Amino acid sequence: AQSVTQPDIHITVSEGASLELRCNYSYGATPYLFWYVQSPGQGLQLLLKYFSGDTLVQGIKGFEAEFKRSQSSFNLRKPSVHWSDAAEYFCAVAYYSSASKIIFGSGTRLSIRP
Amino acid sequence: DVKVTQSSRYLVKRTGEKVFLECVQDMDHENMFWYRQDPGLGLRLIYFSYDVKMKEKGDIPEGYSVSREKKERFSLILESASTNQTSMYLCASSSGSDIQYFGAGTRLSVL
Numbered sequence: 001a002q003s004v005t006q007p008d009i010h011i012t013v014s015e016g017a018s019l020e021l022r023c024n025y026s027y028g029a030t031p032y033l034f035w036y037v038q039s040p041g042q043g044l045q046l047l048l049k050y051f052s053g054d055t056l057v058q059g060i061k062g063f064e065a066e067f068k069r070s071q072s073s074f075n076l077r078k079p080s081v082h083w084s085d086a087a088e089y090f091c092a093v094a095y096y097s098s099a100s101k102i103i104f105g106s107g108t109r110l111s112i113r114p
Numbered sequence: 115d116v117k118v119t120q121s122s123r124y125l126v127k128r129t130g131e132k133v134f135l136e137c138v139q140d141m142d143h144e145n146m147f148w149y150r151q152d153p154g155l156g157l158r159l160i161y162f163s164y165d166v167k168m169k170e171k172g173d174i175p176e177g178y179s180v181s182r183e184k185k186e187r188f189s190l191i192l193e194s195a196s197t198n199q200t201s202m203y204l205c206a207s208s209s210g211s212d213i214q215y216f217g218a219g220t221r222l223s224v225l
Contacts, residue, residue, distance in 0.1 A: 006156075009154070013170075034213065036216075041218075041219075042218055042219070043118070043204055043216035043217050043218045043219050044157075044204065044206075044215050044216040044218070046215075049213055090157065100215060101159065101162065102154045102159075104149075104157040104158075105156055106154060106155060107156050108154035111123060
């Protein structure tokens with residue numbers, strides 16, 4: 001079955017430190033890949049997406065993610081986090097056969113240490 | 115700018131009540147979705163619709179129904195609310211296989 005795994009439930013990093021949030025998916029073909037962010041009490045906002053082409057994608061707010069087919073991963077990175085990055089982050093995948101449906105990971109909550 | 119509007123941010127209902135959650139999008143998207151979000155479980159798809167009057171069950175449709183009479187509006191209905199339906203409900207819309215745009219969510223408490 002198709003699935004998305006975010007192995008880290010909660011991560012705390014210091015302001016100014018680098019960040020990497022992990023995401024793995026299971027599927028035989030190449031999926032569409034997304035990262036969304038949810039600030040407290042808000043809906044989800046798209047950070048970036050990968051459909052095809054360059055496997056390193058740039059998003060908003062200084063985030064980037066790299067698609068690694070051999071590892072079935074799509075990890076999110078940011079070189080220097082800001083206190084405003086504290087939020088919940090969701091990795092998601094959609095598939096060609098049902099491209100309108102998206103499967104979400106369980107989320108990683110990011111806290112920022114001053 | 116893209117906009118998905120959910121009619122209520124917070125809702126408190128009693129067990130057994132019929133509950134309507136409304137969602138409106140202004141982007142002429144053909145696809146609309148209802149999710150529920152619970153801590154540690156991420157977002158789970160309840161129902162989605164790919165056209166007016168069309169609907170498909172998602173992963174957790176039990177206890178819910180939906181209505182899509184107009185392209186811009188997608189309603190989630192709890193026929194008889196139960197305490198285990200206390201959750202955050204998120205509506206989203208998309209065009210084709212493009213990204214989904216989300217509303218701000220409705221936090222429903224069933225007492």
